[in-house]
Amino acid sequence: MANRACPVADTINWLSDIISEGYLKNARCRQRAEEILKLLEDISSGRAGKEHLPAIHSISKNLVEESPDRACVDTGKEILYRLVTYQETFLSHLKTRNCPDAACVRLAPAPCQMACPAGIDVPSYVTLISQGRDEEAIELIRRDNPFPWVCGLVCTNPCEFMCVRGRIDKPVSIKYLKGFAAEKAMSDRLYRNPPKLPDKNHKVCIIGAGPGGLTAAYYLALNGYAVTVIEALPMAGGMMMVGIPRYRLPREVIDQEVTMIEDLGVVFRFDTRFGKDVTFDQLREEGFDAFFMAVGAHASYKAGIAGEDTYPQVIDAIAFLRRVALGNRRIPGRKVAVIGGGNVAMDAARTSIRLGCEEVYVVYRRTRNEMPANEEEVFQAEEEGVKFSFLTIPVEIKGANEKLSSLHCLRTELGPPDESGRRKPVPVEGSDYLLQVDAVIPAIGQTVDRKGLDDLQDLKWTKRNTLSVNIASMETSVEGIFAAGDAVSGPATVVEAIGGGKKAADAIDRYLRGIPHPKMPPVPVRRSRVEFTEIPASTKMALVRPEMPMLNDERRRVTFQQAELGYSENSAREEARRCLRCDICIRCGTCVDICSNKMGIDALQMGYLDFDNPGPTDFRVTAERCILCGACASNCPTGAIRIEDRGNERLLNLCGTILNRLVVEHCEVCGKVTGPAKYHDYLRKRIQGINKHLENRILCLECARKTTAESHVEITPPRILS
């Protein structure tokens, strides 16, 4: 939990102290303060509406203006001061129903949502998928990310690294579930656009049809803006199309999601390079009111080794992948060396295999542990026959007569960590050797291609050769020009570009409507509070994260067919049921503490609640000892753990997981539920020492009182001797 206190929670604590300590002597003032407290509590629990802040404001003003004493006036003034000072946080609580400091417990966000660069409400959509409500899941995802299908296939899933289920066994397969739901909704023809807002009569020009540009186009078009997208390539998708190979992301996936954006009236101009085919001034004359630069990072860094520019068989990975994506499928050479250890290097190596290269080496100067590429990517590359040469530095590309023949390499050892925290490779003297190859593909990293942008002289750049922007508003140094995506962040991921595009769309909307920009970057929005999916504790524990079914290795080595075949409907629904609903359960551990330390029952074994030292977790053991007293549920601050009577049973339910269920006993007199036999046994055991002649009567509260009262009473008056 963050150390910073949330101003909303802080104000509530302060005001309730003032009320309970009797600081406000005047009854009318106290009543007003209580009204304000109630409204504040609504805000901190996500139940507030638009009228809450104005109402708090006007009641506080009453306190200041109409109060008879100093204490009330000061209280009113302090509230008004806080409303103004922390206005943005108050508004953000209202709008996003998310308290990033987790001080407002009912608004504490799930770790997966906070990890997502696009801020998707993960637990909500995973639960919807578990309930078979795919189209609602997609509708919910698209409020934060218009590319659920693309991301379901190629996202780097930072959410899964934060997944709390990972502390029990393995993280929920969030990425693939998203892909499953998108494909299912698309194939059921239930993948639909939300309604557009009325036209705002503003034209916005977006430069670059990559994930960032398309995301901004989507949200701007939905908001009622006329959007035109300029794209240098002949098709939409940007790096998704020409960077990510088809075996990871089929073209129809991109095309279908782009079509959804086109359906909103977004106009595309392909084969149009900004600064060459069309200039900024020409676009200004066309009447565009705002511009969004999402040009990506399509230029490659040089490997900086001798011979790099000498031989035509050296082709940088970005150019190579683009060439293949655009249809040129000639092999780069029979034996290929890819230099680098990132995802682009994996893409280049696996693409080379598919084109028919006989031997493909990945040359990387550190070890497998330091590789920035996704683990799965590396694993799948290995399965396909890519050979890895770790702890290797290329020093020279050799050959003769414009024909490359070998890569001169040096072995390295890992030295002490450098400033990036990674261990620095140190060359081993005299370890030279030649790797016999006839093509070399450097995949060292990308940078922004400034061609065409340099005409805009007022545009400021960072030292890293990226566009300099205000991180809250995404506005560049030129008024009316916004930027996001790889052009701002440097080479990054699809989902980061999407997050940036969404932020920019909001900023452009504010700019064109003349509303001030926020001071802080946006907070992910809690989109829903989906009811729990019920599941027995044994199933919750027994379900395992399914392996992704793969195309067979032979086929993968020769075709660009999608390598991951996707989950079956059954395994997707099961997998979604593994989610622990961290949007509701804040893992405070109160339930466990009460059960073991206060009640001495120790029925809850939930070691995953401890982030730093996770212990063993087993939801199934609860039923062994739990007496269903309900103390855990009474003290849960968010309603994650609940106790309820259903039919003849009492159930204990943690975010849908049925931890215990027992048949209940009834009041002998009125038949009202009194509790399960195990609970009554526990009670009898505790009081048997003093209760010598135990009558095993089971009475409810009301009947206990009534029978006692009846036995005490004498309706007949004492008989008087006559």
Next chain:
Amino acid sequence: MSKYYLFQDTKKCIGCHTCEVACKANKNLPVGPKLCEIVTVGPVFVGNQPKAAYTFMPCFHCEDPWCVAACPTGAMQKRETDGIVFVDPLLCVGCKTCLSACPWGAPQWNPETGKAVKCDYCMDRLDQGKQPACVTVCTTHCLQFGPAETPPKIRRERYAKAMASLEETI
């Protein structure tokens, strides 16, 4: 038993429930829990007359309270100085064992706080030299509170009066 005696003169009680209202207001209780309750018994016919009785049911502050034995957290306690049985809300976790243990239904459930509440003879008021809230508001003065050594003599006197034959005898 506690040092005190809370006496209800059932002959005088008219079942107006003012004691309940004062009790709830004093403890700031929501809908639901009634720390003291007027239980109406009847009406039944006694001869040709329908008759009802109103029994005041607070906590009896037992000598060996089952609720204290049942409480796993030590929240339910007996005050050493005067034997008042009370619940410490800071220690109560809301397991309801006291509610189920008490044969008289004295401990009650506060749904707002998720904790047990019960009659403590308004011990905060007693400590200030005041009377329990229910007693102070009783419209017919049928509730009386005091140290157990000096129990009210009403019943004795009334019985004696009834027995006395000051008028003509047989």
